[in-house]
Amino acid sequence: MGILSILTALAAVTITFLGSTAADVPPAAAAAGSPSPWATGRGAGGWDEAYTKASEFVGQLTLVEKVNLTTGTGWEADVCIGMTGSVPRLGFAGFCLQDGPLGVRYTTKNSAFPAGINLGATFSRRLMRLRGEAMGEEFRGKGIDVQLGPAAGPLGRVPQGGRNWEGFSPDPYLTGIGMAETIQGIQSRGVIACAKHYILNEQEHYRGSISVKIDDRTMHELYLWPFADAVRAGVGSVMCSYNKIHGDYSCENSWTTNYLLKNELNFQGFVMSDWGAQHTTLGSALSGLDMAMPGDGGAPPYRSLWGGALTEAILSGTVPQWRLDDMVVRIMAAYFKVHTGAFASRPAPNFSAWTNASVGPLHPSSNSTWTVVNSFVDVQSTHAALIREIGAKSTVLLKNTARALPLHSLLKSLAVIGRDAQNIPGGPNACSERACINGTVAMGYGSGTAEFPYLVSPATALQLRAAADGAAFTNAVANWDLEAARGAARGKDVAIVFATATAGENFVVVDGNAGDRNNLTLWDNGDALIRAVAGVNNNTVVVLHTAGPVLVEEISKNPNVTAILWAGFPGQESGNSLVDVLYGVVNPQGRSPFTWGKDVKDYGAELLFQAPDPRKPEQSFDEGVFIDYRHFQKAGIEPTYEFGFGLSYTEFDYSGLKIVVQNSTAGATVPSQVVAHGITEPAPTYGTVNKNVTANVAPEGFKKLVPYVYPWLSSANVSLARTGSSSPSTATNGSAQPVLPAGGAPGGNPGLYEVLYTISAKIKNIGKVAGTEIPQLYVQLGGEENPWGVLRGFDEVVLEPGETKTVTFELTRRDISNWNTTSQNWEIGNKEKVVFIGQSSSRIRLNSTLPVLPGLLWRSYD
Numbered sequence: 001m002g003i004l005s006i007l008t009a010l011a012a013v014t015i016t017f018l019g020s021t022a023a024d025v026p027p028a029a030a031a032a033g034s035p036s037p038w039a040t041g042r043g044a045g046g047w048d049e050a051y052t053k054a055s056e057f058v059g060q061l062t063l064v065e066k067v068n069l070t071t072g073t074g075w076e077a078d079v080c081i082g083m084t085g086s087v088p089r090l091g092f093a094g095f096c097l098q099d100g101p102l103g104v105r106y107t108t109k110n111s112a113f114p115a116g117i118n119l120g121a122t123f124s125r126r127l128m129r130l131r132g133e134a135m136g137e138e139f140r141g142k143g144i145d146v147q148l149g150p151a152a153g154p155l156g157r158v159p160q161g162g163r164n165w166e167g168f169s170p171d172p173y174l175t176g177i178g179m180a181e182t183i184q185g186i187q188s189r190g191v192i193a194c195a196k197h198y199i200l201n202e203q204e205h206y207r208g209s210i211s212v213k214i215d216d217r218t219m220h221e222l223y224l225w226p227f228a229d230a231v232r233a234g235v236g237s238v239m240c241s242y243n244k245i246h247g248d249y250s251c252e253n254s255w256t257t258n259y260l261l262k263n264e265l266n267f268q269g270f271v272m273s274d275w276g277a278q279h280t281t282l283g284s285a286l287s288g289l290d291m292a293m294p295g296d297g298g299a300p301p302y303r304s305l306w307g308g309a310l311t312e313a314i315l316s317g318t319v320p321q322w323r324l325d326d327m328v329v330r331i332m333a334a335y336f337k338v339h340t341g342a343f344a345s346r347p348a349p350n351f352s353a354w355t356n357a358s359v360g361p362l363h364p365s366s367n368s369t370w371t372v373v374n375s376f377v378d379v380q381s382t383h384a385a386l387i388r389e390i391g392a393k394s395t396v397l398l399k400n401t402a403r404a405l406p407l408h409s410l411l412k413s414l415a416v417i418g419r420d421a422q423n424i425p426g427g428p429n430a431c432s433e434r435a436c437i438n439g440t441v442a443m444g445y446g447s448g449t450a451e452f453p454y455l456v457s458p459a460t461a462l463q464l465r466a467a468a469d470g471a472a473f474t475n476a477v478a479n480w481d482l483e484a485a486r487g488a489a490r491g492k493d494v495a496i497v498f499a500t501a502t503a504g505e506n507f508v509v510v511d512g513n514a515g516d517r518n519n520l521t522l523w524d525n526g527d528a529l530i531r532a533v534a535g536v537n538n539n540t541v542v543v544l545h546t547a548g549p550v551l552v553e554e555i556s557k558n559p560n561v562t563a564i565l566w567a568g569f570p571g572q573e574s575g576n577s578l579v580d581v582l583y584g585v586v587n588p589q590g591r592s593p594f595t596w597g598k599d600v601k602d603y604g605a606e607l608l609f610q611a612p613d614p615r616k617p618e619q620s621f622d623e624g625v626f627i628d629y630r631h632f633q634k635a636g637i638e639p640t641y642e643f644g645f646g647l648s649y650t651e652f653d654y655s656g657l658k659i660v661v662q663n664s665t666a667g668a669t670v671p672s673q674v675v676a677h678g679i680t681e682p683a684p685t686y687g688t689v690n691k692n693v694t695a696n697v698a699p700e701g702f703k704k705l706v707p708y709v710y711p712w713l714s715s716a717n718v719s720l721a722r723t724g725s726s727s728p729s730t731a732t733n734g735s736a737q738p739v740l741p742a743g744g745a746p747g748g749n750p751g752l753y754e755v756l757y758t759i760s761a762k763i764k765n766i767g768k769v770a771g772t773e774i775p776q777l778y779v780q781l782g783g784e785e786n787p788w789g790v791l792r793g794f795d796e797v798v799l800e801p802g803e804t805k806t807v808t809f810e811l812t813r814r815d816i817s818n819w820n821t822t823s824q825n826w827e828i829g830n831k832e833k834v835v836f837i838g839q840s841s842s843r844i845r846l847n848s849t850l851p852v853l854p855g856l857l858w859r860s861y862d
């Protein structure tokens, strides 16, 4: 293909911002053709200084140097899972990007942290933050610039979703806090976090082609919510996802990227594509993509949709200079935002994602520049203790009868039964991508994994504890040999039986499950195994390592099953964490971050396993905001265990609900709207573009690696005639633009986060042992369109026996608002609102209507 035909091909890519007219999505039309919002560095979130430094830096760059920082060098072209080009002239190395959300992937001497879903189960801001900090330290220690996590997409629309466990919970409020704490933790250690996968990537089946339809209100109140928290927390990067939204790929979607993320949420960092999720040169650039990953994948001569192809687009004028400058300023602002104080320096990567040998190629895809690539830096520090603590404090005690737990040192005999308790034959990383259930499961499979430095299996940890107590210990794999299982369990003081159901990413298939789970039952004969053990032992304790809910109604009703624990995916200290809970060293405080239905149909929303037209898979999120507990409550379906539920070894009493209207003038004046009024300044540019073609080809004598993506024009003969208007002219318009009413600062209008009510209650430990209660606040916004209640507060309250503490929740304007699709703003509805405080989404202990805000009459923003 000649240069001219490439340009024509590019030009033929019209920017179809939204495939459908979608009357239910009013901003879609407005978003189509509007220019990609440029970063300003202003507003909350501490971007100012970073932005100033970034614009100074970018002002020094040539066109090709700018393009270099926007484009990955190609798959396996460098040592990291993704790496951009560099600026050798200024001694600035390319950006090293590395998976994943629970630790550094594809290296050694790193920690394998508990998965996101376990952090959701802790309901602990403290642990979320500490894990973020510890992960940040490990990424920095390996010389990584960007950690590809945390995840808020999938949120967990359907329980089978293969990657739900990488995130925190299907509840957007809990996930939003998980995102914010994790991001602040990671970034406090000099590493850029990446909020992913943006957005509506709710299943693995068809993830690269499915087009999702969603109404604007559900988008705001459910799926966008945690990303707003991520942006408000100052996240440096966001990864757009594989799927389409209303016909347009996420990485080419003006509504989700330009309108929602960069305008309304005022995101100041950069948007990178998921690996291969970019589909066009111009469409992605004008729709707000800032960094192409892994960078290759285009037609010759560039073999990249950006790189030299983007340089051509700038020189021909099809992409304006301000848009390129904005991409690079955003990338560099994220860089300067985290590189401050003690983290001003920038260590180089000292590992290779592609080999565990010491010596290897710096550029594996071209097998070139062999040198020491792995220095095997041990970055684990003392993180094992934190991992053990999170593992224990995320374990949810679902059932505990006949005082089965905690176990005690007087036990004479105990049996451990099930493959899921065992060491993994061949070592914890024997199965690549963790894609098997050959031993205990402590994380899901796919790119959201890390290599285990070691893995303490439950069998090992329990055997040690039994030995210390002098208890007889029996261990049996026996998943399919039920007679052996019975033999092991019979006559023992306690039989602990383990079962799993894993999930992951669709590029690996485990037992016929292509990422998403095919069903919600236990794997590997788990139900039969539990039934067999409980058939002969009336003190059977069930431990579950699952990616999310499994069907446990029968188990919960079995009188011989005296205890059930969900341990999720606890990471490397799995067995130790579990022993801490089983023996009461840690009083369980985990609460279920999802609902346990009795049937997959109970969840309402369905996963699309088989599209009627597999070439054009489509899905409409018709259930709206009613997923997980919101759906169960609306449909009146009794789950086995509800969202937010978890037992303790002690008991708590609730009293003294008190509501204080925090700001009596807030309703009447809506001060925040001032921020959101007005228009932006015109798009700035930094430095000039040298239009001399010769200046934009590789310098004479430069030896290009093949395949490797460079920013240069393929030759000095490239024809740069602008090939017609390839986009709505408005998309390239850099003149001043209106600020959206809901926008104005990172996370949206700051007025949304203004505290309107302070709600407090007294919690007392009325049991005999110390314990931690997780009081939860739910708000009923009123009306058919709203769920019975939505989580809007929680806390972690440590209490000695007999001790009482006051817990305080702050309700913000956002917390009690609905999204008004007409006014495109958050609005407090005029229905009466009720607050509930309780031990789960249905174990309500205290309630009250919310006093009407003076001067508001349940109205604002009118």
Ligand SMILES: *[C@@H]1O[C@H](CO)[C@@H](O)[C@H](O)[C@H]1NC(C)=O
Residues within 6 Å of the ligand: 064, 065, 068, 073, 084, 085, 086, 087, 088, 089, 094, 710, 711
């Ligand atoms: C772009 O980055 C590559 C890889 O780091 C480097 O070899 C090349 O010199 C850079 N180009 C420019 C113009 O700086």
Ligand SMILES: *[C@@H]1O[C@H](CO)[C@@H](O)[C@H](O)[C@H]1NC(C)=O
Residues within 6 Å of the ligand: 140, 141, 142, 143, 144, 347, 348, 349, 350, 375, 377
């Ligand atoms: C990686 O280790 C090398 C020495 O082995 C060191 O020079 C470099 O600074 C280290 N990088 C980081 C990120 O610590």
Ligand SMILES: *[C@@H]1O[C@H](CO)[C@@H](O)[C@H](O)[C@H]1NC(C)=O
Residues within 6 Å of the ligand: 367, 370
């Ligand atoms: C890669 O390069 C190394 C070192 O030059 C060489 O030994 C090896 O055979 C090469 N591998 C391939 C597949 O070309």
Ligand SMILES: *[C@@H]1O[C@H](CO)[C@@H](O)[C@H](O)[C@H]1NC(C)=O
Residues within 6 Å of the ligand: 425, 426, 430, 431, 432, 436, 438
């Ligand atoms: C995992 O177990 C399966 C079935 O027993 C076996 O075929 C496979 O080789 C095992 N994988 C590894 C890496 O040990």
Ligand SMILES: *[C@@H]1O[C@H](CO)[C@@H](O)[C@H](O)[C@H]1NC(C)=O
Residues within 6 Å of the ligand: 510, 511, 512, 513, 518, 519, 520, 521, 522, 523, 524, 525
């Ligand atoms: C559900 O899937 C698991 C894992 O593939 C399988 O072991 C189990 O038999 C399936 N359950 C049913 C009821 O088909």
Ligand SMILES: *[C@@H]1O[C@H](CO)[C@@H](O)[C@H](O)[C@H]1NC(C)=O
Residues within 6 Å of the ligand: 534, 535, 536, 537, 538, 558, 559, 560
């Ligand atoms: C419970 O266990 C006892 C043995 O302790 C057994 O006889 C009985 O059948 C079991 N019950 C059930 C429901 O499995």
Ligand SMILES: *[C@@H]1O[C@H](CO)[C@@H](O)[C@H](O)[C@H]1NC(C)=O
Residues within 6 Å of the ligand: 402, 538, 539
């Ligand atoms: C369990 O069975 C034992 C005898 O095997 C009996 O002594 C004990 O009372 C039973 N416990 C329960 C809770 O039924």
Ligand SMILES: *[C@@H]1O[C@H](CO)[C@@H](O)[C@H](O)[C@H]1NC(C)=O
Residues within 6 Å of the ligand: 662, 663, 664, 665, 666, 669, 670, 671, 754, 755
């Ligand atoms: C209360 O509202 C006023 C007027 O909107 C505002 O200036 C002030 O900052 C608010 N105070 C608090 C504590 O939110």
Ligand SMILES: *[C@@H]1O[C@H](CO)[C@@H](O)[C@H](O)[C@H]1NC(C)=O
Residues within 6 Å of the ligand: 692, 693, 694, 695
């Ligand atoms: C373009 O740049 C080349 C090399 O940098 C230089 O030799 C040539 O004179 C320039 N042409 C123009 C028209 O400035």
Ligand SMILES: *[C@@H]1O[C@H](CO)[C@@H](O)[C@H](O)[C@H]1NC(C)=O
Residues within 6 Å of the ligand: 820, 821, 822, 823, 827, 829, 862
């Ligand atoms: C939404 O906003 C429009 C326009 O301001 C207004 O007319 C309408 O009443 C609002 N809807 C609700 C449900 O408040």
Ligand SMILES: *[C@@H]1O[C@H](CO)[C@@H](O)[C@H](O)[C@H]1NC(C)=O
Residues within 6 Å of the ligand: 844, 845, 846, 847, 848
């Ligand atoms: C609210 O509290 C009252 C007692 O103050 C109680 O009668 C009522 O059942 C509670 N409602 C809910 C939903 O908990």
